[in-house]
Amino acid sequence: MTVVRAAADIDEVAxxxxxxTAHHYEVGAAIxxxxxxxxxxxxxQGRRRQYTAWSAEPDWLLLVAERDDVVQGYAAARVTSSAGAWDFGDRVGRLETLAVAAEARGHGLGTALVAEVRAHWRRCGVRFAIVSVIGGNDSARRFYERLDAVEFTRTSFFPV
Known part of the structure; x- marks a missing residue:
């Protein structure tokens, strides 16, 4: 059974x-x-600083998923202002991180976490959300497509 709860503190997800990160290094070899x-x-350490700053935002959410009393996944989400060429509403949800331990993937933990995040966003009056996927992480892209995600932008980097 999967239990989704608020994280006790940021370091719980370290x-x-x-x-x-190791998975991203594997799938993001081109990067x-x-x-x-x-x-x-x-x-x-860099992500921890971001989480600490974001945790001061009113609609910040850090959830963990446990199976057999072991934390095996987490989601970090926030709500930000929206602007652009499409009417997403005044605010959009941002799924900053969804992580599931390799041995726990494919057992519904990610889906359970995203379901709780979506419920939170609905309570906040959010209609749409944004998630970014590391280039090369095709399994994550397919996961979000199963949740009815549509590609919106592509982010690239280049030297200056």
């Missing part, structure tokens, strides 16, 4: 972030060929 990775610990 190991899952580091695992996600790594041009830009060296910073490593899981440095990556976590």
């Amino acid at each position: 190991q899952l972030w580091k695992s996600l 790594g060929a041009r830009v060296p990775p910073v490593g899981p610990e440095a990556s976590w």
Whole structure:
């Protein structure tokens, strides 16, 4: 059985972030060929700073998914203002992170987390949400497509 709850603190998700970083290094080999990775610990310290800043926002949400009393997934989400050429409403949800331990993938934890995040966004009056997927992470792209996601933008990087 999966239990989804609010995280006790940000550091509760550190190991899952580091695992996600390692997964990103694997699937994002084309990125790594041009830009060296910073490593899981440095990556976590940067993300931890972001989570700390975002946690001051009124609609911030950090959820964990447990199976057999072990945290095996988490979602970090927020609500931001919306602007652009389409009417998404005044605010959009942003799924900043969805991480599920490799051994727990395919068992509904990610779906359960996103369902709770969506419910939170609906309570906040949000109609649409945005998620970014690392280039090369085709399984994540397919996961979001199953949730009725449609590609909206592509983000690229280049040297200056």
